[in-house]
Amino acid sequence: MANPKPPPKKRFDLVNRGEKKPTPSGTLTFIGLRALDLPLQHALLAPSGLGAALLSRVGLAAALPAAGTHLLQTGLPLVDALGHPTAALLLAMAAGSCVKQVYWLTALSAESFPPGAAVAVSALNTAWNGLNTFLFLALATTSLRSRPLVSLPLPAFLRRSIAGGNAAATVVTLPLSTVVGTLMYVAGIALEAASERQRKAFKDAPENAGKVCKVGVWRWARHVNYLGYALWRGGYTMAATGWVGGLLMTAWQVYDLSTRAGGVLDEYCAGRYKEQWFQYKREVPYKIIPGIY
Template sequence: MSSQPPPPATTGDAAPKHTGVGKDLIQRGVYKPNPLGTATFIGLRSLDPLLQYQILARGWGTSLLTKLGLTVIPLYASGTPVSTMMHETGIRLLDSLNLPLPRLILLAMATGSTIKQIFWLTCTSKEEFPPSAAASVSAYNTVVNSLASFLLISTATSAALSTPLVTIPGTSLRVSLPTAVGAVMYVIGMALETVPEIQRRRFKDAPENKGKICDAGLWGWARHVNYAGYTIWRTGYGIAAGGWTAGAVVAAWHLWTFAFRSIGLMDEYMSGRYGEKWVQYKRDVPWMLFPGIY
């Protein structure tokens, strides 16, 4: 399956059938709402931050990893969060969670990914998203996020135990270098995925662009620039949880998935629908994911 909900296609005729590169989750070319699918997606994705909180703060992760014979970073000692880094952010709501900063950052990433994907479905996508697709995409994201949470709390893999520590600008808060790098990549990747999806929706909503391929904004950089954004923030998530090795594994997995499956599905769909226009767009924008690289 694709590692994220595939991007919404442009408006027009029904999509051609895909052959040779697997089956797409989205009903491409079917432009109608699916209330059950939307409700399923919103419900399941909204549960994920609650699950991650249980893993990171309520002992679910500790219990499971201990049963597997793994050592876990203790959360509390004499009622105080265990961490070489301050956990107080000065924001009452966040501090009430009483989490060390690395765990708080990972919980924020899980929450942000939920908000972003619900925004994608309800505000930028026009195509039908059935319950089966909603369940598959939600399950994938929950599994990946949970694995990251387990990596963070295990002493063998936690990025929170890495050195050196860096100070967050403008604060006295300190985090490990992988945590800081991962957080920055997460923000950049989220923007690089979300902004082009908004640009495409606005482009396709304009009557004068009917039947055209969106080449506006970031779509003039790379043909699947939102996939690049997803790969970046997912990699950052992995680095913030399990350090450089975990980040490399996450990056390799998503690059492979996009290069050998998702991009093939989109290329087949767009070729069948737009013909020579798509060929010309690929000439004008030769890069698939990262401008100047790939």
């Protein structure tokens, strides 16, 4: 008689899905580690700072001028110390992702999030941010060499700030890829946050207990929040490195999230919602990208 087929191995997941309980230790660990990423990125981005020193140690040429060349005059010492508008933009992206993820954990997520998961997720985000920073700082991969360039009018409150020594400057010139990457970042952060807020509002309604969320953007794709993440991660890299790096990062994130994270969620939802989930998959056939995939 043939041996019974062993049950499929459960996929690895950092989040304890279905375990609805607060984990203050994990939450505090995550907040602290994500906040620590910001001074690290600032130290790496500063001219003649930690990033330039590390590039020199491995024999790579730096893209930014040495300390003492001031292109930023905002009156904010921490920002002006970065010297270049794109460096300040990358630091703002690191800060925005930190705020969004802390907001998700403290206001939108109900699952337990132990310290081990907090350390792993924080380390991954710091690694991605650090990679973007190093690619921007290195002359061979920086977005500063991306073309074409576009000139954008500065808001009135910045017209004496990003002047490059010219107090009358009213425009800033940046690679088009940096502008597109910034728009991708903003759209991705907004989509990810909005989708998660919609799902929480749906789940919080007593009449929706035990139901699959099918409202709002969740009619577009079954894991539409992952599309938001892929967009902002890809946009971040595009702002740092240019067209090729940004498109490769976006494609990689879509592939990874659809196969790895999406597989984890499919397994969990199939077990929890059963026929409801299979009906949802028939109604919304797209995993991440509406109308495409």
